[in-house]
Amino acid sequence: MAEKKQKFEDKITELESIINELENGNTTLEDSIEKYTKAMKLVKECDEQLKNVEEQVNKIVLENGKLEDFKLEDNN
Amino acid sequence: MNNDKYLTVTALTRYLKYKFDNDDHLKNVYLKGEISNFKSHTTGHLYFSLKDETSKINAIMFSANAKKLVFTPTDGMKVLIHGRITIYEATGNYQIYVDEMLEDGIGNLYIAFEQLKEKLSKEGLFDSKHKKAIPKFPERVGVVTASTGAAIKDILSTIKRRFPICEVILFPSLVQGENAAPDIVNKIKMAENYDLDVLIVGRGGGSIEDLWPFNEEIVARAIFDCNIPIISAVGHEIDYTIADFVADLRAPTPTGAAELAVPNLLDLKKHIEQLRIRLNEGILKIVNYQKLFLDSLKNSFVIKNPLIMYDNKKQKLDSIIEKINNLLKIKLDKNIDKLSFIKNSYILKNPEIIYKQKKEMIVNIIEKLELINPLKVLKRGYSVIYKDNKIISSIKNLSKGDNLQIKLSDGIIKTKIEGVENI
Known part of the structure; x- marks a missing residue:
C-alpha cells in the first residue's frame, strides 16, 4: 500500500534500524548526528501519534457503504 | 360360555408378530428421529428410543452392529437409522432392530467439510506462501461479524482496552443460516474499499450448523482473494473451520483475534521509551568517543609544541644545504684536478716538439716523393x-x-x- 504519510509501523522499523546503526558505531560523527536528529523526530512523531489521538469512535458500514458511529447496545 | 373364542395373549402376540414379520415394508425401514433414553449395556447392545415431536419408538442395536458405529450416540442426537420392525413377545411392544445408524446432518456436513478441505488444500489455498503478514501497529481494523452478540462485543472491548487509538469499522453480516455465506463474502469484498490494515472475520461459538457458513467454499475463496490480511475467529478454541485454514492467521476466539490484531498500547509506549533511551545512549557513546579522540589529538606532543615541527624541518634543511655544498665542492675539486693535470701535460710544456715532429714528417714525405718522381x-x-x-x-x-x-x-x-x- 503506497501511503501519503509514513505508517506507524514503518516509523518504528526505521527507528530501530537507525538505533542499531548508531549502536554499532560505524558511522561518522556528522552522519550520526544527522541520523540521531531524524530518529528523534520519529520518536516524537510516534509519541504524538500514541498520545494525541483521542479514543477512536467505532464505525459501522451501512448497506450503502456509508460510515456511521457504532455503539453496542448495553445489555449487560 | 364358550371359551373357544377367547385368544390367549400369547396367541395374539404371536399372530401380530407373524403379521409384522411377513410385511415387506416393516422388514426394511428407514427412520429418522432424535435419540432419547439412551443406554449402553455391558454386553455392548444399545437400547434407546427414537422420537420426534409427537411419536416415539423403542430401538435396539445389537453389539455386532453397534461396533461399526463411527460416532458415540447420545441423547438428543438426531440420527438416521435402518432396521426392521418386530414385536417383542415378552412385553408386546413393537420395536425397531437397528442394523445401521448415521448422524443426521452432522455426518453429511462432516463429509462435506473434509471434501472441501481436501479440494482447497490441493489448490494451494492453505499454503503458507500465500499468508500475508499481520501488521504490528494497525491504524484501522475491519470486522466482519454480526452487529449484535458476544463476538463484536469481545472484539471491541479488547481493542479498546489494548489499543484505543485504533479505528474499528464493523461490516455487519449475517453469521448463520443460508444467507450468511453470501453476506460474509459481500462484506469481505466491501471491506477492501476502506483502507484497512487488517480484517477480522468471524463469529462467536455455536453448533456445527451455526458455524457452517464459515465452511462454505465462497467464503473460503473470498478470504483467499482479499488483499487485506485476514484474521479468522470462528467459535471457540476447539472449532476449526475452512475459513480458519485459508485465513492469514487463525485466532481461537473473537477476543483472541482482537489481541492478535492490535498491540498493547502500554507495551508500545514502553517500547518507544526504550528506543528513545537506546537512541540517546547511542549518540552519547558516539559523541563521547569522538570527544575523547579529539582530546587525545589536542594533547598530542606535536600540537602542544608546534615549533618542534619547525625545528625538525629546519634541521633537515640545514643538512640538505650541507649535502649540496659538499656535492658542489667534490665536483669542483675534480675539475680543478683535471685542469692541473692538463696544464702539466708534456705537450703543453714543450709545444716546440710538435713543430719539430711535423717538420721531420714533411722532410720524410718530400724524400719519398723524390723517390717516386717519374721525371x-x-x-x-x-x-x-x-x-x-x-x-x-x-x-x-x-x-x-x-x-x-x-x-x-x-x-x-x-x-x-x-x-x-x-x-
Missing part, C-alpha cells in the same frame, strides 16, 4: 710513350702508321709506327 726515371734514360695523350704500355691496339709521342727528360719525339711485332 727522375726519365733522367736515367727511360722514356714514356703516348698515343693520343694516353700512356702506352702494350702493343695491343697499335698498328703501322699510328702517330706516337715519346717523352724524354728534356723533350718529346713525334714519330710514326713502322711495324709491330710480338716479343
Whole structure:
C-alpha cells in the first residue's frame, strides 16, 4: 500500500534500524548526528501519534457503504 | 360360555408378530428421529428410543452392529437409522432392530467439510506462501461479524482496552443460516474499499450448523482473494473451520483475534521509551568517543609544541644545504684536478716538439716523393710513350702508321709506327 504519510509501523522499523546503526558505531560523527536528529523526530512523531489521538469512535458500514458511529447496545 | 373364542395373549402376540414379520415394508425401514433414553449395556447392545415431536419408538442395536458405529450416540442426537420392525413377545411392544445408524446432518456436513478441505488444500489455498503478514501497529481494523452478540462485543472491548487509538469499522453480516455465506463474502469484498490494515472475520461459538457458513467454499475463496490480511475467529478454541485454514492467521476466539490484531498500547509506549533511551545512549557513546579522540589529538606532543615541527624541518634543511655544498665542492675539486693535470701535460710544456715532429714528417714525405718522381726515371734514360695523350704500355691496339709521342727528360719525339711485332 503506497501511503501519503509514513505508517506507524514503518516509523518504528526505521527507528530501530537507525538505533542499531548508531549502536554499532560505524558511522561518522556528522552522519550520526544527522541520523540521531531524524530518529528523534520519529520518536516524537510516534509519541504524538500514541498520545494525541483521542479514543477512536467505532464505525459501522451501512448497506450503502456509508460510515456511521457504532455503539453496542448495553445489555449487560 | 364358550371359551373357544377367547385368544390367549400369547396367541395374539404371536399372530401380530407373524403379521409384522411377513410385511415387506416393516422388514426394511428407514427412520429418522432424535435419540432419547439412551443406554449402553455391558454386553455392548444399545437400547434407546427414537422420537420426534409427537411419536416415539423403542430401538435396539445389537453389539455386532453397534461396533461399526463411527460416532458415540447420545441423547438428543438426531440420527438416521435402518432396521426392521418386530414385536417383542415378552412385553408386546413393537420395536425397531437397528442394523445401521448415521448422524443426521452432522455426518453429511462432516463429509462435506473434509471434501472441501481436501479440494482447497490441493489448490494451494492453505499454503503458507500465500499468508500475508499481520501488521504490528494497525491504524484501522475491519470486522466482519454480526452487529449484535458476544463476538463484536469481545472484539471491541479488547481493542479498546489494548489499543484505543485504533479505528474499528464493523461490516455487519449475517453469521448463520443460508444467507450468511453470501453476506460474509459481500462484506469481505466491501471491506477492501476502506483502507484497512487488517480484517477480522468471524463469529462467536455455536453448533456445527451455526458455524457452517464459515465452511462454505465462497467464503473460503473470498478470504483467499482479499488483499487485506485476514484474521479468522470462528467459535471457540476447539472449532476449526475452512475459513480458519485459508485465513492469514487463525485466532481461537473473537477476543483472541482482537489481541492478535492490535498491540498493547502500554507495551508500545514502553517500547518507544526504550528506543528513545537506546537512541540517546547511542549518540552519547558516539559523541563521547569522538570527544575523547579529539582530546587525545589536542594533547598530542606535536600540537602542544608546534615549533618542534619547525625545528625538525629546519634541521633537515640545514643538512640538505650541507649535502649540496659538499656535492658542489667534490665536483669542483675534480675539475680543478683535471685542469692541473692538463696544464702539466708534456705537450703543453714543450709545444716546440710538435713543430719539430711535423717538420721531420714533411722532410720524410718530400724524400719519398723524390723517390717516386717519374721525371727522375726519365733522367736515367727511360722514356714514356703516348698515343693520343694516353700512356702506352702494350702493343695491343697499335698498328703501322699510328702517330706516337715519346717523352724524354728534356723533350718529346713525334714519330710514326713502322711495324709491330710480338716479343
